[in-house]
Amino acid sequence: MIAMGLTSAPATAQAVPPQSQGAPEQRGAVTNLPLPRYVSLKGNEGNARRGPSLSHRIDWVFRHAGMPLRVVAEFGHWRRVEDKDGAGGWVHYALLSGVRTxxxxxxxxxxxxxxxxxxxxxxxxxxxxxxxxxxxxxxxxxxxxxxxxxxxxxxxxxxxxxxxxxx
Incomplete structure (x- = not known):
């Protein structure tokens, strides 16, 4: 057996509830992809802003490459994301990857x-x-x-x- 340290991020356990059975699937207005959906942070750092533009204040900074994030909304080139604790904000789509983690x-x-x-x-x-x-x-x-x-x-x-x- 091998113990793995791997990339570490702050953690507290919390399950994500499945979508209601029979409820129509929501789709993003920009990408037409399902909402919510999971993505990951592309680089080592990503600013989460209060609103979907560079003029909005940074509320949160994600600092772990590959961190899984849940996309809950879309607006232009911006995606509203949350981490497993519900913290997040609007992140430019270029900072996100479709690679699942x-x-x-x-x-x-x-x-x-x-x-x-x-x-x-x-x-x-x-x-x-x-x-x-x-x-x-x-x-x-x-x-x-x-x-x-x-x-x-x-x-x-x-x-x-x-x-x-x-x-």
Whole structure:
């Protein structure tokens, strides 16, 4: 077993509620992509502003490359984003990436060889580590980071909705 430090960010566990069953899917007025949706911070720093322009005050600064963020609104070249604690603001789209990542919300999270709680442990990730999000099944996601890859329960990461399936 290998312990992974990986990229660390402040962490507190909080699940993202799935969208209501049967409710029509919202789409962004600019991109026509689903809202809410997850993205990640492209660089090491991104300013979150009070409104969608450079003239608005900076309320928050994201400082972790790859940090998963949830897009909840769009206006021109700006996206309203939130982190797992609900902090955020308007960020220019150029600072965001479509690469999916997830934030570990459980300390010493065990990455397993298969999506099964009895499968062998291949690595452990610290709470706050940022992992690359790969395939997701109903209850498990395959993640990678620090040269390791494995399966984790969806309930132990933030950056994917409970009902989301990824191939």
């Amino acid at each position: 997830a934030l570990v919300t459980q300390d010493m999270l065990e990455l397993r060889t298969r999506p099964n709680p009895d499968a062998d442990i291949v690595a452990r990730a610290e709470m706050g580590a940022i992992l690359r999000l790969n395939e997701c099944q109903p209850d498990w996601c395959r993640v990678s980071g620090g040269g390791q890859r494995g399966w984790v329960p969806k309930t132990t990461i933030w950056g994917v909705d409970a009902a989301e399936i990824r191939d």
